[in-house]
Amino acid sequence: MSDSSKQATSQSYSVAITGSGGSGAVTTGRILLEAAAQCGFQGLMTRSAGPQIRGGESAAMVRFSQDPVECMGDEYDLLVGLDWRNIERFADELPLSDKSLILSDPAAGEVPALLRSNGADILEVPFKKFASGLPGGRLNMVALGATALVCGLDLKALETSVKAILGNKGEEVVESALLAARLGYNHDHRPRITLEAPGKPADHWSITGNQACGVGALRGGTRFVAAYPITPASEILEWLAPRLEKLGGSLLQAEDELASINMIIGASFGGVPSLTATSGPGLSLMVEGLGLALVSETPVTVVNVMRGGPSTGIPTKSEQSDLNIAIYGLHGDAPHLVLAPLSIRDCVFTTQWAVQLAEHLQTVALVLSDQSLGQSQAIVEAPPQRELSLARKVEATPDAEYQRYAITPDNVSAMSLPGTAGGMYTADGLEHNPRGTPSSMAVDHRTQLNKRLHKLEDFDFGEDWADVEGDGRRCIITWGSSTGAVKEVAGWLWAQGSSIKIISLRLLAPLQHDRLKELLKDMEKVLVVEQNHAGQLFHYLHAEGVLPVSAESLAQPGPLPLRPGRILRALGGGG
Amino acid sequence: MTVPALKAKDYKSGIKAVWCPGCGHFAVLSALTKAMAHLGLVKEEVAVVSGIGCSSRLPAYIDTYGFHGIHGRALAAASGLKAARPDLTVIVAGGDGDGFSIGGNHFLHACRRNMNMAYIVMDNEVYGMTKGQASPTTLPDWSNSKMTPHGTGIPSFNPAAIALAAGAGFIARGFSGEPSELTRILVEAIEHSGFAFVQVLSGCVTYRPDQKLWKEEVHPSESDLPTDDPVKAAQIIQAGDGKATGVIYAKQFPVWQPENRMDSNLNTIEKEFLL
Numbered sequence: 001m002s003d004s005s006k007q008a009t010s011q012s013y014s015v016a017i018t019g020s021g022g023s024g025a026v027t028t029g030r031i032l033l034e035a036a037a038q039c040g041f042q043g044l045m046t047r048s049a050g051p052q053i054r055g056g057e058s059a060a061m062v063r064f065s066q067d068p069v070e071c072m073g074d075e076y077d078l079l080v081g082l083d084w085r086n087i088e089r090f091a092d093e094l095p096l097s098d099k100s101l102i103l104s105d106p107a108a109g110e111v112p113a114l115l116r117s118n119g120a121d122i123l124e125v126p127f128k129k130f131a132s133g134l135p136g137g138r139l140n141m142v143a144l145g146a147t148a149l150v151c152g153l154d155l156k157a158l159e160t161s162v163k164a165i166l167g168n169k170g171e172e173v174v175e176s177a178l179l180a181a182r183l184g185y186n187h188d189h190r191p192r193i194t195l196e197a198p199g200k201p202a203d204h205w206s207i208t209g210n211q212a213c214g215v216g217a218l219r220g221g222t223r224f225v226a227a228y229p230i231t232p233a234s235e236i237l238e239w240l241a242p243r244l245e246k247l248g249g250s251l252l253q254a255e256d257e258l259a260s261i262n263m264i265i266g267a268s269f270g271g272v273p274s275l276t277a278t279s280g281p282g283l284s285l286m287v288e289g290l291g292l293a294l295v296s297e298t299p300v301t302v303v304n305v306m307r308g309g310p311s312t313g314i315p316t317k318s319e320q321s322d323l324n325i326a327i328y329g330l331h332g333d334a335p336h337l338v339l340a341p342l343s344i345r346d347c348v349f350t351t352q353w354a355v356q357l358a359e360h361l362q363t364v365a366l367v368l369s370d371q372s373l374g375q376s377q378a379i380v381e382a383p384p385q386r387e388l389s390l391a392r393k394v395e396a397t398p399d400a401e402y403q404r405y406a407i408t409p410d411n412v413s414a415m416s417l418p419g420t421a422g423g424m425y426t427a428d429g430l431e432h433n434p435r436g437t438p439s440s441m442a443v444d445h446r447t448q449l450n451k452r453l454h455k456l457e458d459f460d461f462g463e464d465w466a467d468v469e470g471d472g473r474r475c476i477i478t479w480g481s482s483t484g485a486v487k488e489v490a491g492w493l494w495a496q497g498s499s500i501k502i503i504s505l506r507l508l509a510p511l512q513h514d515r516l517k518e519l520l521k522d523m524e525k526v527l528v529v530e531q532n533h534a535g536q537l538f539h540y541l542h543a544e545g546v547l548p549v550s551a552e553s554l555a556q557p558g559p560l561p562l563r564p565g566r567i568l569r570a571l572g573g574g575g
Numbered sequence: 576m577t578v579p580a581l582k583a584k585d586y587k588s589g590i591k592a593v594w595c596p597g598c599g600h601f602a603v604l605s606a607l608t609k610a611m612a613h614l615g616l617v618k619e620e621v622a623v624v625s626g627i628g629c630s631s632r633l634p635a636y637i638d639t640y641g642f643h644g645i646h647g648r649a650l651a652a653a654s655g656l657k658a659a660r661p662d663l664t665v666i667v668a669g670g671d672g673d674g675f676s677i678g679g680n681h682f683l684h685a686c687r688r689n690m691n692m693a694y695i696v697m698d699n700e701v702y703g704m705t706k707g708q709a710s711p712t713t714l715p716d717w718s719n720s721k722m723t724p725h726g727t728g729i730p731s732f733n734p735a736a737i738a739l740a741a742g743a744g745f746i747a748r749g750f751s752g753e754p755s756e757l758t759r760i761l762v763e764a765i766e767h768s769g770f771a772f773v774q775v776l777s778g779c780v781t782y783r784p785d786q787k788l789w790k791e792e793v794h795p796s797e798s799d800l801p802t803d804d805p806v807k808a809a810q811i812i813q814a815g816d817g818k819a820t821g822v823i824y825a826k827q828f829p830v831w832q833p834e835n836r837m838d839s840n841l842n843t844i845e846k847e848f849l850l
Binding site: 034037038200203204205206207211215218219223224226243244245246247248249250251252254255256258259260262263264265266267268269270271272274288289291292296379382418419420421422423424425426427428429430437438 | 590618619620622623624634635638639640641642643644645647648651652653654655656657658659660662663680681683684833834835836837838839840841844845848849850
């Protein structure tokens, strides 16, 4: 059994920090997470923001534990209100209970009734008054100090974190923040937490999912990226641009997504592993280009960071609703790879695997990350290095018989790169014969269709196609970011001595039929869990004939996160 | 070791062209291979990139590396290739619909990005492959298409003026009926450091038989060419009849190529995530 057996259960602490835009909720959350990390915890910070660039509402949600944290819990132990403006816009994202505590500044007015209704305790700390007594004092730093004490975090760790996160804003800002945080920390209140800090481990990383996709891209060998800015994928590009340069590669900001997909195809034709990152609207524009890459067998990888759709949808919030376009979006018979990272940490491996699979199989790989992975910050154990023996098959010394699209036992044919004498060919979106000459003949079409299908269908993807854990006659199948909440539920059940099997799909296409059927053959109950409205995975698995007729669907659209308690109820209680 | 000089025919692949007998594009293919022979280009170090349309079939007919992509996106594919492989000579070929309509945005940005490549647009003022619809360079009163039976009613697009406004540093007009001048223009375009745009008037015998008159209408420019003054270039382009040939404008701008260096490694980069 893997990491998930030690998945955070009740041994975690969850904090939500809310305020109007510009109040510093997200910075406060970043420092709190860092302080928890300095104390040796692992953790996760998600954020919720309205579409306004400035002046809307914002919230930072932090959860930490001695164990890996891969989702938010069912309710918050602590809610910190920097102010209560616009709170009604996201109160439903912040469930509380009678065990919760609300930290509030009397100057911000009474705690709104909709937050008090569950019977949470209230602790008042005069954030604003304390801050106004300090030169450049900010009330969010007072709140940070008070919060850190409630969370039982060490003052030294807090101070180190303030310096680490605010260090680039200058000495004055740091000094003022430290004074304010100490005032809040030393206010007359006491810790409300029973978690013991593990002490600082050496190898934890602090990383977002978007950065982790960037790391995976580089580990996979990506050295060219062309892309167009889009929420919530831009951070992948911003992280990659200066780092690609240092590794002898480059990033080109394209004029639109039609350009970016075709630019990476051009670069890959030149022999350089290439990738782009986008979100739903951009992916929609790229689809014609994906077909070109697929038919010309030019490897490319597209990281699609999903957001609420369709159309412009909810750009700043998460949803797993691009599975259908990823699998079925291309015209013609167009088999290709679709993968999804199962956690922020897994964004590293899944993206690396996608890039190297695309290179090895000379095809298109789509990676379905989402906003909740991409823009959340995690404290995790350092992702291990994985050496994969997957690389592009290149013909370095083509002879007179060289055929770019030759039929081979594994249906992958060696690619000749520009600059290689004797290997000249024209890559084409037109159907072609093995030599690459355009052809509309039935025999050539069938031959190449079979080639492009079987190079994927017959490939052994090994054990990484899914994370399979647990046993018994009940099973949850999930994919991508929903895996975190599913693993939490499984952890609860295993801790109670109940059995459940969970299958978290990392490789969605080509679907591993035989393996899935084998796993599902004696199941009495199968639940398919995903964050979208239509049940896209559920219908896909049915269409592919791997689900029993009795299988059930739990499909909940964004932007609300899929919470473990909801999954447990869908499973039919705790037993 | 001396390698025998290649002749124009050595740059032809021998694949039979899909073009109609009498199509202007044959002369463009021939002029391009002559230009390549004149420049002594090493075949495997050249990539010819195109989109979709009659003229975009050209890469298959040339014995270099070729990329026949999708409609309108030739410049994008070529820009990615050149960014990743600056050692290659990149030549882009296409038609007026591919370059100015569906690919119009890429045309603008390729002009201003100024990467080192030559872009040859075989302009016949019609969509030939889809059997004769109006293109952006078709005059508004041309009513021979069933799709626009009253003509398009909208003014045609002036490619040279747009290229100038978008920042191109090399703008020329050639004619398939003047192959030796065209060869000279293509040599200069390929040699130009930066983005070189060549509009080639290349008539369509099937859907635009009226273009047989180009033989009489096309003429060498009367201006003193080329100029490196964008104001003068604008005057020449705007005052002209669109049928004057020659290199209109040649000016050296900084060529864009992504910067890269090898001064780190991935292990070092990954250390930034350690607490």
